[in-house]
Amino acid sequence: MPLAVTHVITSIILVDLYRDYISRHRHYFTLHTVFIAGFAGLLPDIDILLGKVLGFFGEDIMHRTFTHTPLFGLLFLIPGFYFWTRRKLQQRRIAVYFFVTTFGILLHILLDFLFTTDAAGLFLLYPFSMAAYDMNILSSVLTPTFAAGLDAIILLAWLWHEEKKHKISDFI
Ligand SMILES: [Zn+2]
Numbered sequence: 001m002p003l004a005v006t007h008v009i010t011s012i013i014l015v016d017l018y019r020d021y022i023s024r025h026r027h028y029f030t031l032h033t034v035f036i037a038g039f040a041g042l043l044p045d046i047d048i049l050l051g052k053v054l055g056f057f058g059e060d061i062m063h064r065t066f067t068h069t070p071l072f073g074l075l076f077l078i079p080g081f082y083f084w085t086r087r088k089l090q091q092r093r094i095a096v097y098f099f100v101t102t103f104g105i106l107l108h109i110l111l112d113f114l115f116t117t118d119a120a121g122l123f124l125l126y127p128f129s130m131a132a133y134d135m136n137i138l139s140s141v142l143t144p145t146f147a148a149g150l151d152a153i154i155l156l157a158w159l160w161h162e163e164k165k166h167k168i169s170d171f172i
Pocket of ligand 1: 044045068108112
């Protein structure tokens with residue numbers, strides 16, 4: 001059962017490592033890019049919030065349906081490619097915001113798919129099919145306490161990396 005924090009930090013850390021070590025387009029990444037990566041990592045769970053709001057009106061939406069489909073994530077590629085073709089620095093930075101949004105959403109779905117301990121699974125092909133998918137691996141190990149501990153270790157390792165790589169302590 002990936003926690004909210006897990007979704008945020010995995011997305012932020014992977015995007016940050018990609019920028020630091022892989023991307024040849026580092027200037028297309030801004031500070032906002034990392035924030036957006038974290039936000040997008042959690043975005044699919046907005047259906048929980050929507051469900052609560054709709055609940056006031058007696059409506060209901062099911063958790064892990066549309067916002068947990070690859071289709072939802074891939075939709076953000078459309079504005080992404082639109083801005084990418086504009087070829088200006090500012091436009092390309094906006095394009096990257098959309099690309100990391102797609103990435104964050106797909107990563108969220110992958111983590112839920114691999115580690116969810118809910119019986120329900122994910123409706124990856126919603127609304128076209130109500131087939132539910134999940135791998136449910138490590139379910140006996142991944143208690144909330146264990147997951148929170150793992151999050152803390154990942155976060156500390158990444159902070160250490162940032163300290164080494166960017167000397168963040170110089171700016172505090
Ligand atoms: Zn989720």
